Amino acid sequence: MPDIYIPGVATPDVVQAMTPDMLLDYMGIRLDSEKADGKASNIMWKDPGTGESYALELRNSVLIYTKGKTLASPDATISMSKSEFADVLMGGKTIDEALASEDVTVEGNKGSVSALFGMLDDFPLMFNIVTP
Numbered sequence: 001m002p003d004i005y006i007p008g009v010a011t012p013d014v015v016q017a018m019t020p021d022m023l024l025d026y027m028g029i030r031l032d033s034e035k036a037d038g039k040a041s042n043i044m045w046k047d048p049g050t051g052e053s054y055a056l057e058l059r060n061s062v063l064i065y066t067k068g069k070t071l072a073s074p075d076a077t078i079s080m081s082k083s084e085f086a087d088v089l090m091g092g093k094t095i096d097e098a099l100a101s102e103d104v105t106v107e108g109n110k111g112s113v114s115a116l117f118g119m120l121d122d123f124p125l126m127f128n129i130v131t132p
């Protein structure tokens with residue numbers, strides 16, 4: 001496969017049009033099952049702008065999210081806007097940079113949030129669909 005430049009498809013307009021469910025689906029696709037093997041995590045994500053919340057549960061190397069569910073004892077609760085969340089997922093900034101900003105707050109174990117984002121894989125946009 002040739003190494004060619006592909007302009008970013010995640011323009012601000014595209015990201016703004018994505019629902020939180022779409023972002024979390026993308027996060028689940030990027031989850032590296034080998035890195036997640038044997039790990040378990042429960043994180044609440046709250047968007048302070050909309051008041052929406054999502055329970056993120058990592059188990060069996062799969063990320064499961066449920067809108068509106070409240071976890072009894074999450075490892076962490078992260079409060080960040082959808083655009084900030086998307087910026088991290090799309091590679092605009094690292095999770096550590098986001099956690100250091102005043103716009104993002106974490107109650108509980110920050111390490112569990114960093115660990116979850118650390119399990120995400122970066123993959124090339126261009127890849128062989130069929131190999132010889």
